[in-house]
Amino acid sequence: MTTTKRGNTRALLARDPDLGAGNVLTTLIEMGADTERPTFTFDTAVDGRPAWTALTLGLLDERVRARAAALSALGIGRRDPVAVTATGVADNILTFLALARLGAIPALINAKLAPEITALYVSRLGAVGVLADAARREALAPHGLTLLAPIEGLGAADPADAPAPYRFFRDDPVAITHSSGTTGVPKAVLHSHTSLYAANRHRLRMPKAQGTDRILSALPAPHAATLIALNLALSSESELLGLSRQTGPSVLDAIEKWRPSGVLGFAATWSEMAKTDLRGRDLDSVALWWNTGDCAHEAHIRRLISLGYREVSTKEGRVRKPGSAFIDGLGSSEMGHSHFYITHTAETNRYGRCIGRPHTFAEPVVLDPEGNELPHGQVGELGTKSPTLSLGYWNDSVTTHRTRVRGYFLTGDLVYRDEEGYFYHVDRLVDSVDLGDGKRLHTALSEERVLNACPDVADCTVVAVRTDDGVVTDVMLQLDPAADPAADRTAAIHAALGPDVAATVRSIVVVDDERIPLGPTGKVRKVALRAEVTGQGAR
Structure with a gap:
């Protein structure tokens, strides 16, 4: 020994x-x-x-x-x-x-x-x-x-x-x-x-990141991201607090009680916090918010990076500066770890659902339905290779092989890449709808635009369905605690969505949290909302 x-x-x-x-x-x-x-x-x-x-x-x-x-x-x-x-x-x-x-x-x-x-x-x-x-x-x-x-x-x-x-x-x-x-x-x-530790091994070869000495995990306990986080904490000699409940108020209470330097969570966590009154909350200990799973919305990121403090290098040395950092990306259980990263602070301004550039251990591409790689600027399905990828689906070789093309894992996400090598997420493939004439309605991107156009909207869910009469879109708004529920936001939302998507909008309605069906990890079950429109029932 x-x-x-x-x-x-x-x-x-x-x-x-x-x-x-x-x-x-x-x-x-x-x-x-x-x-x-x-x-x-x-x-x-x-x-x-x-x-x-x-x-x-x-x-x-x-x-x-x-x-x-x-x-x-x-x-x-x-x-x-x-x-x-x-x-x-x-x-x-x-x-x-x-x-x-x-x-x-x-x-x-x-x-x-x-x-x-x-x-x-x-x-x-x-x-x-x-x-x-x-x-x-x-x-x-x-x-x-x-x-x-x-x-x-x-x-x-x-x-x-x-x-x-x-x-x-x-x-x-x-x-x-x-x-x-x-x-x-x-x-x-x-x-x-090996796969579930590959990203941690990569991090061990890098300097220990600011905000990772004392980490609060608001990730669901049974998720792969939690297993990665606990091993990262052990390997990096960090302290980790695990929360059994990941609601916005419970996370805020835990931050005030335990004083973490970093907070790990899913996009649903930040959404929950955005629907909570943050005035008077003591969140000064936080230097880093770290998102995984679905990428986060700009409106939620901007609220969080205005809080807390971080250290920055200046000519006079390292100083403590108001405002925190937010690391965003895109990951899934199958990907084993986020394959992308981008750091947002008050001084950065690359949004539009940008998920950043790939980690050095990832090799992502944008593919058409036949598995051909698409050029910069064109939307297609994300395929990726990485040592972090899962081995496949347990007792389900059919699905395992259906999600592999040319050695790439097909994530089910629609993305595009710009000429600088940044990737942008626009929707899940199952949630996007073809409008014809080469146009598509991307629900996640539509939500991003509504949130940016309406600062008093804390969260937004857009659901689109193709019916016999055409595409029908519903926009459901969850308001900031100080917002006026009677305000008419129709014109602003139509303008944000653009004429092609706005023409499909059937309703814009303010809803309570209970109206939005969630899966076990906090994701919106759009399949259930679509079933309400078609009357077929959710499977």
């Missing part, structure tokens, strides 16, 4: 060829890392430790070994797929780490997924059983699943009984996460030991 000196950990990990998503914790312990440094903080009690109390690296290892001992006693071992569904972030993270230690394959399932959909998803997985907390066990009990020991009790086992850590190889399966499920039963996305 080699005892590491403080500050050497990142360099040593970056040079370790066997390091991956399944063995960061055990590698740190074996290399003699500082076991007294704080690692993870949870918003619920963990094995008798109060909520909001940091676990040291040593205590984290002990808690994981206890769970591994309990799981091993249940007969769970190498290559066993085990479904995990729990409402608290602590149970998700600690159970992932314990199953990884055994070489099992944790299949993390969002607790907001309906019980009947969860049961169907688990049956397709072929899981050996389900680890669930009390709330989820009760909901799943009528559905005939094999429910294993209560997840809350796993930590009662003796850590000394844990088997030796499994030795991972490059392409070993390390986790199954799932897609957003906004169009039906989620797809089961398989990640490897």
